[in-house]
Amino acid sequence: MKLSRRALFILxxxxxxxxxxxxxxxxxxxxxxxxxxxxxxxxxxxxILPDVKGNMxxxxxxxxxxxxxxxxxxxxxxxxxxxxxxxxxxxxxxxxELLVLGxxxxxxxxxxxxxxxxPVGYPLFAADTEAGPLSYSLGNHRSVLPYTVVIDRDGHIxxxxxxxxxxxxxxxxxxxxxxxxxxx
Numbered sequence: 001m002k003l004s005r006r007a008l009f010i011l012x013x014x015x016x017x018x019x020x021x022x023x024x025x026x027x028x029x030x031x032x033x034x035x036x037x038x039x040x041x042x043x044x045x046x047x048i049l050p051d052v053k054g055n056m057x058x059x060x061x062x063x064x065x066x067x068x069x070x071x072x073x074x075x076x077x078x079x080x081x082x083x084x085x086x087x088x089x090x091x092x093x094x095x096x097e098l099l100v101l102g103x104x105x106x107x108x109x110x111x112x113x114x115x116x117x118x119p120v121g122y123p124l125f126a127a128d129t130e131a132g133p134l135s136y137s138l139g140n141h142r143s144v145l146p147y148t149v150v151i152d153r154d155g156h157i158x159x160x161x162x163x164x165x166x167x168x169x170x171x172x173x174x175x176x177x178x179x180x181x182x183x184x
Contacts (some may be wrong), residue, residue, distance in 0.1 A: 039139035041155050045070070047134060049125040050108050052115045057125065066177050067151040068100045068170060071127075071135045074114040079146040087121030089174075092135035095177050097153075099123075105131035105145060119182035152177050 003095045048058045064067050070086055072079035083102070090100040100122035104111045111126040127134055132143060139160045140147040148161040 033092055037162070039157050040137060041157060043134060043137040044151075045155065047127075047130065049103065049130075049155055052124050052126075054108060054110050054112075057123075062099060062101075063155055064097075064153055066096075066098045066147075066153055068098070069138065069149045069151065070100065070102050070106060070151065070165070070173065071131055071145055072102055073105045073134040073145055074110055074144045080118070082146060082164050083118070083120050084164070085165070086170075087165045089170055090122040093174065093178065098174060101125065103127045103131060103134065105135075110138060138139065150174060152178075 014038045017087075045060045045063060048056050051057050066085070068089065070079075070082070072083075074080070086100050090092070090098070102120065102122060102124040102125050104124060105128070106126060107128045108126040111124055135147050135149075135184055136143070138147075139157060140162075142162060144162045147166060148165045148170070150160075150170070151156045152158050158177065161169070
């Protein structure tokens with residue numbers, strides 16, 4: 001049985017539409033999230049990154065806090081879109097030892113320029129070429145931006161998210177961590 005070019009084209013469109021529907025459905029049901037037991041925070045806590053002022057910040061000093069680590073880039077529209085919600089999350093829970101961090105896959109100059117034009121309510125760091133291997137060590141085996149990792153007070157990865165994240169979705173992960181640390 002020989003299919004015409006039109007029939008093949010329609011079949012290809014149907015396959016693409018089915019895949020797109022599957023992706024959208026998965027996103028609407030809670031985002032692209034995976035747990036990576038093999039991923040480790042050891043490389044993250046060993047790295048020292050420059051902040052927007054050029055000060056070198058050892059990530060090891062952040063141990064003991066609940067961290068939301070967001071890998072992003074200035075040229076990435078979904079990264080920029082989620083920044084206001086990440087800023088809201090930081091503002092809401094900063095007194096509860098929650099810290100949102102933005103780690104850019106760009107150089108210091110690009111991050112500084114972005115921060116001066118579009119300030120955010122959480123610390124930004126320039127990881128440049130270290131961003132890829134660092135996010136990979138934290139479970140980003142797809143090399144996707146944005147990529148977000150939630151790390152508990154003990155330094156364990158609790159949850160990872162591929163693609164754009166929302167404050168509501170992050171709160172579902174961080175609220176139990178905050179409550180657990182507030183119980184005697």
